[in-house]
Amino acid sequence: MSDTRAVTAELADWIHGLGAPGAPVMPASVAGQVRRLVLDFLAAAIAGTDTVAAVATRELVAEMYPGDAATVLGGGRASVAGAALANGTAAHALDIDDGYTPGSVHPSAPTLPAVLAAAQALGADGPTTLRAAAVAVEVTCRLAAAGHPATRDAGFHNTAIAGVFGASAGVGLLLGLDAEQTRSALGLAGSHAGGLFEFLGSGAEVKRVHAGKAARDGVISAYLARAGVTGPDTVLEGPNGYFHAFARDHWNPATVLDGLGEDWLLERTYVKIYPCCRHGHAAVDAILDLRGEHALAPDQIDEIRVDTYDVAARHGHTDVATLIDAQMSLPYAVAVALADGEIGLRQFDAAHRTNPELVDLVSRVRVTSDAELDARYPRSRPARVTVRRRGAGDAPDLVALVDQPLGEPSRPVDDVQLTAKFHRLAEPVLGADAARRVVDRVWAFDDVLGLMSALQAAPAPATDLPPTTVPAAPVARKRITTQESA
Structure with missing residues (x-):
């Protein structure tokens, strides 16, 4: 400097x-x-x-x-x-x-x-x-x-x-x-x-x-x-x-x-679609693309390899006993997205984290740092996901490369989608009417006291996760690159 x-x-x-x-x-x-x-x-x-x-x-x-x-x-x-x-x-x-x-x-x-x-x-x-x-x-x-x-x-x-x-x-x-x-x-x-x-x-x-x-x-x-x-x-x-x-x-x-x-x-700035570490979102997008295109299921998977930038590769742990460990684990995010076809709050609950079949799938995800992808960060957050299938014989591995995850400025979430995200997350706590009032107050933003008053809600009990999900479905998927490798 x-x-x-x-x-x-x-x-x-x-x-x-x-x-x-x-x-x-x-x-x-x-x-x-x-x-x-x-x-x-x-x-x-x-x-x-x-x-x-x-x-x-x-x-x-x-x-x-x-x-x-x-x-x-x-x-x-x-x-x-x-x-x-x-x-x-x-x-x-x-x-x-x-x-x-x-x-x-x-x-x-x-x-x-x-x-x-x-x-x-x-x-x-x-x-x-x-x-x-x-x-x-x-x-x-x-x-x-x-x-x-x-x-x-x-x-x-x-x-x-x-x-x-x-x-x-x-x-x-x-x-x-x-x-x-x-x-x-x-x-x-x-x-x-x-x-x-x-x-x-x-x-x-x-x-x-x-x-x-x-x-x-x-x-x-x-x-x-x-x-x-x-x-x-x-x-x-x-x-x-x-x-x-x-x-x-x-x-x-x-x-x-x-x-x-x-x-x-x-x-x-970006909007998060999945409730987990952002460093894993490109890999999640990639595995969801492959799942949708090839009808992949967990029992077909021999190995999933995720090549990504170095900072993301540091999130390669597979011990997901706690909520935060699961949210910070790139292997878990990829595995649960493949298993369920979506990745919302429900996918991080204790039932999912301890599911033996899912735990086994997580163990089959390998995360490595790739020099070429690392050179792109932080201009982008790339991940290349390679799926090796069981019993595929001479069939090539499946590969998907995502340069930027959903929600980045180059792949934006619009106001309608953002408002829908708010309602999915807020309505279980505030109720539908109060949630609508908050949305109206925010878009107008002419009365701070009115906005804060609309946010008053009764305390909720402590739980492992709130009973709401944020599925990927409301955001249109756009595949960056999907290919089959030799």
């Missing part, structure tokens, strides 16, 4: 400028995309309210963060920081929340809970809240992309470590922080940044809390800055700063600063 720009100060000036009087009008396409992000975030968070991690966090919030300032999804109210913690955890609890591929980050779950809670407490209007949400997500995408893959290689989870900066930026805009205070908010967020990838393959629930923690700490950072607590104004680029500590100085300042306010990275 040879760029000598004052990255933190320039970023803070941009954040402050968007909230200042006379700020440029946010492009209509950006405002529309933020509405989509809010709707998708709420779908994930509402569905996630009855998971073990979300229920436990909500109970902790009731004890440690009491208050009436903001709505807690799943029931009750709390302080702004408490609501951000609870709702952020719920949003990331089912791995069905959005993401940004170049940063390997989920930008909405750690940011929008903070922005919506602060907006509710402050009585902010819709346009101001949309602007704050845009800033929060954009900052998260930029910081994550600037340090990826070095941050991941160092063992950190970008959703947690970059998300806290985005949350502090969005809440800071709502609080009306000046440029100096905004620099301090970012500086304080840097000392809150944290989140390790050691959960992978361990069965630990802590990944769910990463988003909630980032949202909470972003709130605290912004409010502390307003109260006069200062943070370093070189927190990002300094010799002991964020990118030195988390990326070993392997980062790109231009990704943070170039095109701010003109080229919005948030417009290139």
Whole structure:
């Protein structure tokens, strides 16, 4: 890194400028995309309210963060920081929340809970809240992309470590922080940044809390800055700063600063169709294509080989005793998609994870890193799936190559499909009428208090999974490449 720009100060000036009087009008396409992000975030968070991690966090919030300032999804109210913690955890609890591929980050779950809670407490209007949400997500995408893959290689989870900066930026805009205070908010967020990838393959629930923690700490950072607590104004680029500590100085300042306010990275976020790690989605698309074209069944399979990029290949574990292990397992996602022909929340329940036939099929999936496919990442998330059939004789193996999974900007989910996803996830919790009211409020986004009021729901019991599914069927399938190999 040879760029000598004052990255933190320039970023803070941009954040402050968007909230200042006379700020440029946010492009209509950006405002529309933020509405989509809010709707998708709420779908994930509402569905996630009855998971073990979300229920436990909500109970902790009731004890440690009491208050009436903001709505807690799943029931009750709390302080702004408490609501951000609870709702952020719920949003990331089912791995069905959005993401940004170049940063390997989920930008909405750690940011929008903070922005919506602060907006509710402050009585902010819709346009101001949309602007704050845009800033929060954009900052998260930029910081994550600037340090990826070095941050991941160092063992950190970008959703947690970059998300806290985005949350502090969005809440800071709502609080009306000046440029100096905004620099301090970012500086304080840097000392809150944290989140390790050691959960992978361990069965630990802590990944769910990463988003909630980032949202909470972003709130605290912004409010502390307003109260006069200062943070370093070189927190990002300094010799002991964020990118030195988390990326070993392997980062790109231009990704943070170039095109701010003109080229919005948030417009290139993806929508998740399957409730599992995004790194496995291209392989899932590929196996579903092969299943549909060749009527494949588990008993026909000798071996499934998945060649993919290196970061995805790290998710090759086959021990799926817990929900999170299954969601993080590429072999499991491929196997259950082949077995059931769809991959929704039901496919990750305990009955599926312990099914002997499915466990056996998972053991027949091999995941390897491919140098050519790795060179494409993170511009794309490719996977090549090769199926060797039992008793096929001299028949060639079946091969499908998917360069980008469904939901990426090049294979988008439209507003109708996104709204359908919301209803499938939210109606079992809110009911059909309340779900429709929330959708109407989000698309209008002219009354934040009305939106948050519509989200009130009775607490749900803790279960292994909520009783809802997200099948692949509502999204039209488009095969990228399917072929037979010699």
